[in-house]
Amino acid sequence: MAIPKEQLDSVKERVIQIVSQNGAKEEALLQILHDIQADDNSLSEAELLQVARALDIPLSRVYGVATFYSLYSVQPRGKFIIRICESAPCHIVGARAVISAFEEALGIKMGETTTDGKFTLEATSCLGVCGVAPAVMINDEVYGNLTPDKVVEVLAEYDADEA
Amino acid sequence: MEFFRSHVLVCSGANCSLKGSRGVRTAFVEEINAQGLDKEIKVIETGCFGLCEEGPVVVVYPEAVHYCRVDPQDAKEIVREHLAKGRVVKRLLFKGDMELPGVQTWQQMDFYSRQKRVVLRNCGLIDPDNIDEYIARNGYEALGKALSAGPDKVIEVVKKSGLRGRGGAGFPTGLKWDFTSQAPGEQKYLVCNADEGEPGTFKDRLILEGDPHSVIEGMAIAAFAIGASQGYIYFRGEYRLSIDRLRNAIEQAREYGLLGKGILGSGFDFDIDIRVGAGAYVCGEETALLNSMEGKRGEPRYKPPYPASVGLWGKPTCVNNVETLANIAPIILEGAEWYVNIGPKGCPGTKVFTLTGNINNAGLIEVPMGITLREIIYDIGGGIPNGRSFKMAQTGGTSGGCLPEALLDVPMDIDSLEAAGSALGSGALMIMDDTHCIIDVVRCLLQFFCHESCGQCTPCREGTRRLYELIDKIARMEAVEEDVSLIKRLARTMEDASLCGLGQTAPFPILTTMRFFPEEYKAHIEEGICPAGVCNARSHIA
Numbered sequence A: 001m002a003i004p005k006e007q008l009d010s011v012k013e014r015v016i017q018i019v020s021q022n023g024a025k026e027e028a029l030l031q032i033l034h035d036i037q038a039d040d041n042s043l044s045e046a047e048l049l050q051v052a053r054a055l056d057i058p059l060s061r062v063y064g065v066a067t068f069y070s071l072y073s074v075q076p077r078g079k080f081i082i083r084i085c086e087s088a089p090c091h092i093v094g095a096r097a098v099i100s101a102f103e104e105a106l107g108i109k110m111g112e113t114t115t116d117g118k119f120t121l122e123a124t125s126c127l128g129v130c131g132v133a134p135a136v137m138i139n140d141e142v143y144g145n146l147t148p149d150k151v152v153e154v155l156a157e158y159d160a161d162e163a
Numbered sequence B: 001m002e003f004f005r006s007h008v009l010v011c012s013g014a015n016c017s018l019k020g021s022r023g024v025r026t027a028f029v030e031e032i033n034a035q036g037l038d039k040e041i042k043v044i045e046t047g048c049f050g051l052c053e054e055g056p057v058v059v060v061y062p063e064a065v066h067y068c069r070v071d072p073q074d075a076k077e078i079v080r081e082h083l084a085k086g087r088v089v090k091r092l093l094f095k096g097d098m099e100l101p102g103v104q105t106w107q108q109m110d111f112y113s114r115q116k117r118v119v120l121r122n123c124g125l126i127d128p129d130n131i132d133e134y135i136a137r138n139g140y141e142a143l144g145k146a147l148s149a150g151p152d153k154v155i156e157v158v159k160k161s162g163l164r165g166r167g168g169a170g171f172p173t174g175l176k177w178d179f180t181s182q183a184p185g186e187q188k189y190l191v192c193n194a195d196e197g198e199p200g201t202f203k204d205r206l207i208l209e210g211d212p213h214s215v216i217e218g219m220a221i222a223a224f225a226i227g228a229s230q231g232y233i234y235f236r237g238e239y240r241l242s243i244d245r246l247r248n249a250i251e252q253a254r255e256y257g258l259l260g261k262g263i264l265g266s267g268f269d270f271d272i273d274i275r276v277g278a279g280a281y282v283c284g285e286e287t288a289l290l291n292s293m294e295g296k297r298g299e300p301r302y303k304p305p306y307p308a309s310v311g312l313w314g315k316p317t318c319v320n321n322v323e324t325l326a327n328i329a330p331i332i333l334e335g336a337e338w339y340v341n342i343g344p345k346g347c348p349g350t351k352v353f354t355l356t357g358n359i360n361n362a363g364l365i366e367v368p369m370g371i372t373l374r375e376i377i378y379d380i381g382g383g384i385p386n387g388r389s390f391k392m393a394q395t396g397g398t399s400g401g402c403l404p405e406a407l408l409d410v411p412m413d414i415d416s417l418e419a420a421g422s423a424l425g426s427g428a429l430m431i432m433d434d435t436h437c438i439i440d441v442v443r444c445l446l447q448f449f450c451h452e453s454c455g456q457c458t459p460c461r462e463g464t465r466r467l468y469e470l471i472d473k474i475a476r477m478e479a480v481e482e483d484v485s486l487i488k489r490l491a492r493t494m495e496d497a498s499l500c501g502l503g504q505t506a507p508f509p510i511l512t513t514m515r516f517f518p519e520e521y522k523a524h525i526e527e528g529i530c531p532a533g534v535c536n537a538r539s540h541i542a
């Protein structure tokens, strides 16, 4: 599928800047994708193609990396990604109730995004904060010792934020 | 130099931070200023004490009084009572299961007194952001000693110490260094594996946060031994916000001439860069990690060749775990003899464990290898909460074995656990009480492997999915007798034919639970009941 020229042009400058900041080498690809994704939590086809051009490597290679790692997404996602830990240490202290509480409060299922584009619910493997299980990470912010009641409190913190 | 009569150490480890230790620190500073005590008392952020369950943790020196669950109001009370008037705030002391007779220093508490801290020697004692405090506790002395002894001598000491890798595989560290040092080639690399994706493990992060220089010094010594001038720390993507502290530590080491060109006036050059992952458990596997560092998909490589001969960009590379590296400086300083005498023969030293699940003192501990599981759970971990009883412990993380009560006296070291049908792995220790269903938990473990299989080899990609489906079938009470033998055959194939450790060990939890908890499988399959009352005919979506 051809990507419209205006889309390619609109992302070009930013991509080139990020690539050169990171040293324009393939070994920097992971960091480059982190930086590009920082604005809207996802990587568009236009962005990936511009990265491939700037690094002079095949698009398939860039796409392969973008789809391999779970912190990247090539699908549009919400402004806030709620990653709920589903690993065993969280599971046995109530992660499932936390999942249900988020699903209910937001009216979406795991893997979905709210219609206003504000929240995406994702399952994740261990976040490395099992000392405060069950845990979730909302963008870069981690919340621990969650209960269904606390889920409501946590979401209230994001009330003022526009989608 | 300024002199303070008291120091307040506030834990700034990941777990306490999440419980609000930042606000506690601010409250201390404000109240100390308000009371006009700022010339006498210093507030310091320190690394993890280990008692994460009771966080935020605060320790007041010189008395070493340990306060638990401190909130900003409590902090003000500690200033007004303890620091201004010398009256300990008893209500905030650690209670555990019983009332304590009097005020204890933190080293006297059961939780700490039974530990032996080598790797965590500075956690909770120094300010990790200040290299001078590390140096004051003999920091970088081992590096100096290593540089004057020469690479061969360093390798010899590490070999003699018997240190085995703490990343999971338990390979002798000295031998690995020897291989890398002998490998032909001018350019060699040292990589510190801080990917730490094993569920239930958070030790590497807390070591790096609590005492970054212990790892940097270990890396410099390792690099000197193998002949590498460039080192990397591969940090998992989810931890990226705690990188700043590490960057700061590396920067300070450079300023002091402990990294960079001509370290400590020798001819040895070495520097460290940080690389950040992007969320893939398999990248903890050393060859996948190297691919990821090269900017590729984190798929494991075929072995041999091993990284020691063909590693990063094809050059000889030594990959070591964070905890392994944090052991190096003490070994060089105290000698191999000293290290060998800690823990059992064949697997000396200490091990850092992370306690999770249904246990009173969830958190981080360091104990001599070979201490029993029972001691860890009951004497240090404070036992099972809410009056429930112990059902199962999984050692070694998601791919570790699941042990029943009958095996509580197993010594916790690499060889004993293997003999008992489990693994030491990364040191994750998940404790489960009797409200849980084995089948339900194993299903959760297998779901993890479905998610994290990289898809490169068929036995793992397909095997993890089929195993998941089979256990789900058992949980839904739809399984038949033949499914059990199917599971066993499939597990064999995965163990034999998977490319890397992920697929090879994924069947472990299901095999060990079939062995140790056969009645639970039988109840689900033959009688259609879940003894713990967790499973019903409801399906579970992966």
Ligand SMILES: Cc1cc2nc3c(=O)[nH]c(=O)nc-3n(C[C@H](O)[C@H](O)[C@H](O)COP(=O)(O)O)c2cc1C
Pocket (backbone or CB within 6 Å): B164, B165, B166, B167, B168, B169, B170, B171, B173, B193, B194, B195, B196, B197, B198, B281, B282, B283, B284, B285, B286, B287, B319, B320, B321, B322, B324, B325, B500, B501, B502
């Ligand atoms: C699937 C898988 C995941 C692994 N994850 C880690 C990890 O997160 N951290 C780590 O240090 N080692 C991990 N390892 C082990 C590494 O491959 C390697 O053995 C280790 O980093 C070597 O360091 P050591 O000898 O100091 O233990 C993993 C292995 C496998 C098969």
Ligand code: FES
Pocket (backbone or CB within 6 Å): A085, A086, A087, A088, A089, A090, A091, A125, A126, A127, A128, A129, A130, A133, A134, A135, B199, B200, B201
């Ligand atoms: S298991 Fe959930 S944070 Fe580790």
